Amino acid sequence: MSTTESPPPTAITKAPRFREQLIGFHLLWGVVLAALGYFVCHWLGTKIGNHIKGQTATDQDDIAVLLGFLGATLGWLIGLGFFNYPLSRMMGRPASLIEGEEYGVWRYFRLCTDHKVVAVQYFVAVLFFFGVGGLNAMLIRGELTSDNATFIQAGNYLTLVSLHGTMMLMMMSAGVLGPLGNYLVPLMIGARRMAFPRVESLTLWLTVLAGFMLISAIFLGGFPTGWTGYAPLSVEARAGMDAYLFSFALIGISLCLVGLNIIATVMTMRAPGLYWNRIPVFVWGMVTTSVLAVLAAPVLFAALYMAALDRTVETTFFLASNGGSPFLWYNLFWFFGHPEVYILALPGFGIVLEILPVFARKPLWGYRVAVAGMFGVALLSFMVWQHHLFVSGINANLRPFYMFTTELISIPTGIIFLIGMGTLWRARIRFTVPMLFCLAFFFNFLIGGLSGVYLSDVPSNVTTHGSYFVMAHFHYTIMGGLVFATIGGFYYWLPKITGFKLNETLGKIHFWMMFIFFNLTFFPLFAAGLLGMPRRVSSYNPSLHGLNVFVSISAWCLGLSLLVFLANIVWTQLLLREPAGPNPWLSKSLEWQLPSPVPSYNFERIPVINSAPYSYGIPDAPPVADFGTPARLPGGPAITPEGGVL
Amino acid sequence: MSAVGAMTDGAGPDVRHGRRILIIWAVANVIFVPIVIWVLGPHIPPYDASQQSTDQHNVNVVLSALATPVLLMIWVYFGYSITVFRQRGPEVVDGPPIEGDPRIQVTWLAATTVIVIALAVYGTVGLLPSSAAGAGGGQGPNPLSKPPNAASALQVQVIGQQWLWTFRWPGYGGVQTPYLVLPVNRWIAFHVTSLDVSHSFWAYELGVKADAIPGNDNVAFVRPTQLRSFQIRCAELCGLWHGHMNTTGQIVSQSAFDTWIAQARVRYQGVTQQLPPYSHVYYPAPDQRAG
Structure with missing residues (x-):
């Protein structure tokens, strides 16, 4: 690392001209090469598929689609320049450790190793896909205003339900680790970057690709x-299933890498004085989530791989x-799936x-008890997965064991x-508003x-399993829990990220609308489940019609409240731009x-931490940290107490 | 950074807040726990069409009665705190730097542990062989929670396929019917299986839910106690018409059941001859795998 020392924080070179940028490695080329890769590999897959068809008499083109996705991923990563660094190193050429920062605003559209840029990229991506998932939910509620399949055809309805669920689960599991985790973990532990900046950017671009691949299921x-x-x-489903398998696998890889990156960062890059008992509790939340992601995501990957082979x-x-x-899938999936639920809680x-x-x-x-509670949740979450299978014939x-372990989780929570x-x-x-x-x-x-x-x-559970009761339950924990906390976190940290204030009044309108209509949407669904409405249906008992119409109207108002949030962001961050102060x-x-916003390289000098920030x-x-005086050799790298890495 | 706030709250020392919260909580419990048990309780599903649904209904009422004080405690505490300890106005004042008290933490841990163990014991009792509460859930081929004379129960095979339910009666020549009619006050053993993808047999009013999984014989028991109809739904996503995979079952007297099954044997005689021999699981020919 010492051979590729970074330039000093202030010495950002002049941004290249637009024409020069066009030939570099960035999003545009990522998209072009992804499309090219898809079509080339799809063609190849069709050739292979024809051969196999001769042997097995199936008419599926799953091989072509899956190979196409693989080609698209390769093209995407080549276009974004992820292979430049390893190839340069392999060929013995000098390669820059830090990338993308010299491109001004264009760094948001390319591989960038600044954790703050990656976090903003993540923020935009997650917000976009959250919007897609939310629109799906709005359409689902539209269909459910009638007790029989009406304006959405039954197959499309299931696709909507599946897209909504998968999109939300995929994006919300990256929804905090990505934007807030990447942004805040280095800042909170007094570091200038994540341990593996290139991996950090990789996880982002894989998440973006996975989101669009999942959407592509509509066209398959x-x-x-x-x-x-x-x-x-899933084995008998049409080719859209391949989009699910491949995109979820990408998310699995991405989650695993995010987790490794955060754990490595927290373990190795803490500022002097930041002992384990001084680490902010948010960072502990990220670490425990990362532990879950690292241990659970590979199991998902294995299961998806088997399904793809099937x-x-x-x-x-x-x-x-x-x-x-089928039990093999259930067990593998839920061995990932339940920790995943806590990836969405911690x-x-x-x-x-x-x-x-x-x-x-x-x-x-x-503080210590809180950290212990988080680790308790993380540990127990690997021991409960068969409670999803209570009536499946395990x-x-x-059953008593899994009932006991499941109830044990209420102790750490x-x-x-x-x-x-x-x-x-x-x-x-x-x-x-954050409060x-x-x-x-x-x-x-x-x-x-x-x-x-x-x-x-x-x-x-005999009544509630597979009913709207479950659906209401996990929306209360994931949307009522994680999404509320995350939006609170965005209101809290966005002024730090962008440097601009959010509007307090709009924020309060957003909060009260969202809180009231969230509860009006999901609380009645407990009743719907208890009264016999199964999940994922487009037709239901006519006696539940009034309840569902009420829920649909509430759900649309809930959707409107999020538009207020969006309006607040657009108005204050893009138009008004009122400085928030540090x-x-x-x-x-x-x-x-x-x-605010945090300068490139975060700290003039690595701080010495005096206490936990509470x-x-x-x-x-004493002040939480001693920032010292800026110490820098003229024109040289910053000197840090730990020997001057970055 | 703001100055350390002066202790200017007019609300008095800790003990008075604690006592007030306890009193409000106690009063709220006295009001709401009886309402949950006696006013809301009778309306909590799955009611009383069978011994299983009655037991499950009772479990739901007990759980609701236990959850209410917990819910109230948190709500009262938070409601009190954010009202009394609220700081209005633009001035930012620091609160007293109270550190975590290990005694309170240990007490809280002990209390939650006791509640959890009590819940687990209560739930496990509901699954013991002698109990009917857990018998309605699918238990796989070797059920634990079952009636004492399980072998003499009326055997009904429930077969799920996209997207309908059929029922096979091994005690009546293996006849297969598209309707489910059950005798009242008699133990019934459902053997739930599937021909294609996973379904879930949900006889709502009976308190029965058992996943229909290909290659698996999932056993659930029920003893209907009322003459009435009941809904049958699919509770596991099984493809295009999952939401339409429903039918209505009927609980009738033993004599009416005998008449019905005798007629069914005659009416479906031709179909029965075409069927494969009765088995706990069926494997359709591999070439039926969908493309």
Whole structure:
């Protein structure tokens, strides 16, 4: 690394002219080469497929589609320039460790190794795909205003349901690790970059590609399985299923790499003085989430690979008639799927516990217990997956065990509530927009958690399994929990990311609309499930018609509330651009001690950490970090206490 | 950075807040727990069409009665805190730097652990061989929760396929019917399986749900106690017409059932002869795999 030392923070070279940029490696070439790769490999796949068709008498073109996706991925990565660095190194040529920063605003459209740029790219991508998933939900609710399949054809309805579920699960699992994790982890631990900046950019561009590949399922006939992709159905489904398999696999790779990157960063790149017991609780949330992602995503990948083999070269991993078993898919999928559910919860815990002390103006009440609670959730989440299979015909003797482990999870999650309650005790609570979202998190997550008790109890599960009760339950935990926390986090950190204020009044309108209509949408669905409405249906018992119309109207208002959020972002960040100042919330956290937006290379000098960032109200508390005086050799690299890496 | 806030809250020392919260919580419990049990309780599904649904209904009422105090405690605490400890106005004042109290943390951990273990024990009791509550859920080929004389139960095979249910009666010459009619007050053993993809047999009012998975014999027990009809739905996504994969079953007296099944044997005689011999699982020919 010492041979490719970076230029000093201020020495950003002049941005190349537009014409010069056109020939470089960036998004445009990524798209062109991805399309080229798709068509070349699709053609190749058709040739191979013809050969296999002769042997097995199937008329599927899954081989062509899957190979096409593989070619598209390769072309995409070549076009974006991901192979330049390893190839240069292999050929013994000098290669720059830092890339993309000299391109001004164009760095947002290419491989860039600045973690802040990647985070903003992630933010835009996740917001876009979240919008796509949300529009699907709006259409689903439109169809459900009638108790029979009416304006959306039944097959398209299933594709909508499947796209909504898969898109949301894929994007929300990257939704915090990507934007906030990549942005904040280096800032909070006093580092200038992530441990593997190129991998960080890779995960982003894989996520973007995966999102569009999933959408491409629409043009391949859609897929009927929901996000769970249950096996015998997925094996017989049309080619849209291949889009699901391939894009989910890309997300699996991406999740695994994000996790490795964050764990490595936190383990190796902490500033001096940032002991394990001083790491901000948000970073702990990211670390525990990363542990889950690293351990769970490979299992998903394996399962998807088997499904792809079943669909293409006629293996029978999941076909009972030829010696396989659908249970293999269920177990592999849920061994990933349940930790995945907590990949969608732990970041929320981290955000909420990080923001709460700032607006309660009190130290986090029980830091160590909170961290232990997060690790407890992470550990237990690998031991509960068969509760998704309580009535599927698993060994009946196993059901009490999985019931017990499932209920055990309420102990560590209860700790998160305890920490929140302790922090609010005799606090000086200010109702800022981020704080409102955090408080709503507790309200919603409580309902989500308590409804989980019904689902974990086998006799009660007989009614609620596979019904709208489950659907309401996980929307309360994921949307009411994670999405509320994440939006709160965006309101809190966006002024740091962009340097511009968000509008408080619009924020409050957004909050109250979203909170009220979220609850009006999903609470009645508990009743719908208990009254016998299965998930993922386009026709239901006419007696539930009124309830569903009510829910649909609420859901559309919920969608409108998110438009207020979007309007707020566009208006304040793109048009108004009112400077937020370095620390509008008077937070003690490390990132708020830096200018907004954070300069390239983050810290003039690597800070020396004095304490955990929660010393509110403590008289004579030292500042959270000692930033020292800028020390730099003229024209040379910055000197850091740890020896001057970057 | 703001100055350390002076302790100017007029709300008094800790103990008074704690006592007030406890009192509000107790009052709320006295009001709402009986409402949940006696007003809301009777309306909680799955009602009482069978022994299983009655037991599951009772479980749901018990869980609701247990969840209510927890819900109220958190709501009362948060409601009280954000009302009383709220700081209005633009001035930012720091609160008292209270550190986490290990005694409270240990107490909380102990309390949640006790609740969780109690829940798990309660749920497990519902799954014991002697209990009817867990018998309605599919238990695979070797059920644990079952009636004492399971062998003498009326055997009904439920066959799911895209997108309809059929029912086969091994005790009546293996006849297959497109309708489900069951005798009242008699133990019934459902053997649920599938011919193509995974389905889930959900007899809503009976409190029965068992996934129909190809190659698997998923057993669930039920003992209907009322003469009435019940809905049958598919609760596992099975493709295009998943939402339409429903039918209505009927619970009738034993004599009416005997008459019905005798007529069915005659009416479907031709079909029965065409069917493969009765088996716990069926494997359709591989060339039927869809393209």
